[in-house]
Amino acid sequence: MTEQQNAQRTRRIADAVTRGDMKTYGQALGDDVVLHVPGASPLAGDYEGKEGVFGFLGTAAGTTDNTFRFEVFDILASDTRSAALGRATAERDGRRLDTGMVEVRRFGADGLVSEVRVYLEETAALDEFFS
Numbered sequence: 001m002t003e004q005q006n007a008q009r010t011r012r013i014a015d016a017v018t019r020g021d022m023k024t025y026g027q028a029l030g031d032d033v034v035l036h037v038p039g040a041s042p043l044a045g046d047y048e049g050k051e052g053v054f055g056f057l058g059t060a061a062g063t064t065d066n067t068f069r070f071e072v073f074d075i076l077a078s079d080t081r082s083a084a085l086g087r088a089t090a091e092r093d094g095r096r097l098d099t100g101m102v103e104v105r106r107f108g109a110d111g112l113v114s115e116v117r118v119y120l121e122e123t124a125a126l127d128e129f130f131s
Contacts, residue, residue, distance in 0.1 A: 001111050007077035010084055010105060013113070014072040022057075026050055030112035039123045041130035053116075063130065064090040070101060081106050088120070090129065097129040 001009075009028065016024035035047040035056060043063075047056045060068045068090040076083045081104060088101040100121030108114040120126055 001079060001107055003077045003079055005111075006079065006082045006105075006107055007075050009107070009111070009113075010075045010077060010082040011072075013105075014070070014075075014084055017057075017070070022054065026054070028113055029053060030108050030110065030114045033113055033115065035116045035118070037118050038120060039127045041127040043130045044127070060090075064092045067091040068097075070103070088126075092129060095129060097125060099125050 013025060013028050016022075016028070029050050031050060032048070033050060033053055035053045037044050037047070037056065043056065043059060047053050068088070070084075070086055070088050072084045072086040074085045076085070084103045084105075086101055088097060088099055090097040102119040104117045104119065105113050106115040
């Protein structure tokens with residue numbers, strides 16, 4: 001895939017997640033996708049397969065009364081990867097999370113997302129928020 005195609009894919013993915021369109025998001029994921037979430041909170045860890053990724057999203061949404069958001073500011077892409085740069089926000093039990101976040105996606109030869117790595121400006125803030 002080209003850089004431009006991967007940038008466009010990443011924008012469609014971000015837009016789908018923002019709208020809550022899990023069908024479109026799921027179609028962008030390979031069956032063996034792996035999501036890596038950093039830190040030491042109960043949500044940190046590796047999530048394997050579409051079921052694992054959707055399980056993570058469901059837990060994040062459920063523990064924040066559906067307030068968890070990732071606002072994408074910019075997208076960088078190559079022929080095999082993309083990076084979505086933005087800000088993660090959420091509210092939970094009277095607390096607010098607000099931190100910079102980057103999602104790096106690797107695309108397989110089929111054009112589907114095979115891996116997602118999350119990087120946070122303040123991993124400790126995420127740990128405290130979800131603990």
